[in-house]
Amino acid sequence: MPELPDVTVYVERIGAKIAGREIERVRIINPFVLRSVDPPLSELDGRIVNDVRRLGKRIAIGTEGDLWLVIHLMIAGRFRWLKPGAKIPGRMALAAVDFEHGSLLLTEAGTQRRASMTLVRGDSALAEIDRGGVEPLDVDVEVFAERLRSENHTLKRSPYRSSPVQWNR
Numbered sequence: 001m002p003e004l005p006d007v008t009v010y011v012e013r014i015g016a017k018i019a020g021r022e023i024e025r026v027r028i029i030n031p032f033v034l035r036s037v038d039p040p041l042s043e044l045d046g047r048i049v050n051d052v053r054r055l056g057k058r059i060a061i062g063t064e065g066d067l068w069l070v071i072h073l074m075i076a077g078r079f080r081w082l083k084p085g086a087k088i089p090g091r092m093a094l095a096a097v098d099f100e101h102g103s104l105l106l107t108e109a110g111t112q113r114r115a116s117m118t119l120v121r122g123d124s125a126l127a128e129i130d131r132g133g134v135e136p137l138d139v140d141v142e143v144f145a146e147r148l149r150s151e152n153h154t155l156k157r158s159p160y161r162s163s164p165v166q167w168n169r
Helices: 002-019 122-129 141-149
Strands: 026-030 051-055 058-063 067-071 077-082 091-101 102-107 116-121
Touching: 002 051, 002 058, 002 077, 002 102, 067 122, 116 122
Parallel strands: none
Antiparallel strands: 026 091, 051 058, 058 067, 067 116, 077 102, 091 102
16 A cells, blocks of 8 residues: 555644644535535534544544544645645645634645545444455554455455554644
8 A cells, every 4th residue: 555654644744733723614626526415514614623543545534523524635636734815726726624724725636536525424434434454554464464365456456454543642
């Protein structure tokens, strides 16, 4: 999973920036990025971020009221931190999560828009997004090798994945 180091670093840095902060609003710049309608994104307005974790290759931002904003960067998705009131760049911008001290901007290079945002309520809904499998960083080599050999797949499609790892403040 070549994305694992990138996602891990994003979780650490995003957590350091937004943990304990209030979400002012979420702006969708490209409607194709949003993959859910219930609960509505407006329910995030005014909520405090209390958790940032990795859910496989996804980044899950948890708020009070047990709402989870789950972001999948896919291949070309990236985050940028903008100062408050900064202009959002044109074609690459997909969405922004605004805080009083800045905005977390989701961008995607290229023409294929594969990155996604999903808002879910509760741990059970979050678990439905979880693809399952073993955590490659927590199992020994023998278990990891057995899982890789258990099915005929490319390495990327193998039956392992990363489970939720809670970010420690």
